[in-house]
Amino acid sequence: MTKKTPRLFIIDGHAQIYSAYYAPMRPLNAPSGEPTKAVYVFTTALLGLLEREKPDMLVVAMDSKTPGFRTTIYPEYKAHRPPMPEDMPGQIVRIEQILEAMRIPMLRVDGYEADDVMGTLAVAAEKRGVEVYICSKDKDMLQLLGPSVFAYDIKTGKKTDPDTLLAETGLRPEQFVDVLALQGDTADNVPGVPDVGPKTAMDWIKKYGSLDALLAHADEIKGKRGDNLRANKDKIELSRELVTLHCDAPVEFDQSLFRVCEPDKQRLAAVFSELGFTRLLSQMGLKTDGSNASPSHAGQPPVARKGQSSLFEDGQEPPSVRPANKTYHLVDTPEKLDAFVNELKKQKQFAFDTETTHINAMRAELAGLSFSWQAHTGWYLPVRAPLGQNRLEPADVKKALGPILADAKRYKIAQNLKYDWLVLENAGMPVAVCEGGVFDTMVASYCLSPDRGSHSMDAMSRDYLGYEPIAITSLIGKGKNQRTFDQADTQAACDYAAEDADVTWQLYMYLSRRLDAQPALKKLFETVEMPLVEVLARMEANGVSLDTALLRRMSNEISDTIGELTDNIFQLAGVSFNIDSPR
Known part of the structure; x- marks a missing residue:
């Protein structure tokens, strides 16, 4: 019997939180008035991943709270990013509480971005025969793809491997760093080459094979973009250094620590209760009295009254049991x-x-x-x-x-x-x-x-x-x-x-x-x-009072006007026909 290859899923924490915060749905609040939309969307996505993929290991990588080495190299790096929304930090704290209660490790390394932490773990896990799924839509992560390293979209479940990337873009994972260095990144303030976007950058790398080869043949590039390429070689090298992931962050791949296990139900129920996540309490079979027995109705969808909709139209979360003490x-x-x-x-x-x-x-x-x-x-x-x-x-x-x-x-x-x-x-x-x-x-x-x-x-x-x-x-x-x-x-x-x-x-x-x-x-x-x-x-x-006599008079006047216009049309056309016909 073939031994199953263990699978590690690494979630890009801040990226997923921002995606949850800006998800196209109405705001949510706890009974206390505390905003909870990002917390709820993040948590439901996390639970969906656990149910759908049943990973052996799961970890969430977070950005450092202190400036990283990229800022030392280039002080303008990410300098233009807008401040975090004022109601987001509190929601991040709540997400951290939920992750702790679910016993899902959250890794944050001073001086390193989440991307570097994910890259470090991916390289280490692959060496130990583990399949790695990087849960991020950030194009920076595509440089990590390999035989056992995949990009994974939590929302759609799409998996991208090197063959998929080649079929969709014509590029290999190691070439993607060169593309990013050329096109830059306005969100992170990575300079790149002026007037060079993703399409031009990809076309150049596909033609020449690598950034170094492109620069060696820079004189062959005509027009304004060629001038910009030759005039910004220093910025290109800087950009390549900024977008290249450092897979040497001081973090260990701990298979036992990352293994998915049973959550602390009492602690999780307490957090869900504070946030008003009653439907998640029911979905996970949690009770706030500490017993946390799984109810027999778990997994059954709610039945809505005709013409009424629920909070989330998929109706995936069941309601609580009807109280027996009515x-x-x-x-x-x-x-x-x-x-x-x-x-x-x-x-x-x-x-x-x-x-x-x-x-x-x-x-x-x-x-x-x-x-x-x-x-x-x-x-x-x-x-x-x-x-x-x-x-x-x-x-x-x-x-x-x-x-x-x-x-x-x-x-x-x-x-x-x-x-x-x-x-x-x-x-x-x-x-x-x-x-x-x-x-x-x-x-x-x-x-x-x-x-x-x-x-x-x-x-x-x-x-x-x-x-x-x-x-x-x-x-x-x-x-x-x-x-x-x-x-x-x-x-x-x-x-x-x-x-x-x-x-x-x-x-x-x-x-x-x-x-x-x-x-x-x-x-x-x-x-x-x-x-x-x-x-x-x-x-x-x-009701509304209507002057029926006035309405009848207006109707007659309009009918007379229509009759006169009809006669004029027939006279000009020299023949009678159906004016209302679209043909």
């Missing part, structure tokens, strides 16, 4: 209504939701209301129900709840408040919407994360609470067999509706903490966004 009450008799109202009157703030017969608020009939003011607890009050099942009389509900909903002193929370406002307004139970007295979780989410793909309750529940709510299709079906909410069994309706109010309450607790951490944004939310909800709702309820 307490949802069905309030379907006058006696239960009295008891419920007595409890509701004691509450200074509560979440509520409406269940209806239509998604258009102006066409919908109220089927029931749900309430919550404590996590995992909720109440559902049906006013419409299948024949033979208990329900409350709409008049009784209106009499009992109307004054509470209209009480501006009570803090009311809802998801998509405008819809509920319209439904209850039409049902004769107007909701008081005043400055500082209501909270719409959907609007709050938009204020905090305007670039989110979805502000739906289901999407936020999955992303912020790690929890997958009941799908509406499980209750009312879909397609031609879909029924209206008032036709659903009231107990099943209670589980669904009370959960909606419960989740809305939990989202309020989470989002309000984030708003509290940003006073200016909170003021905008309370003084502009929330009062605007009622304005928009009243505009929708009142």
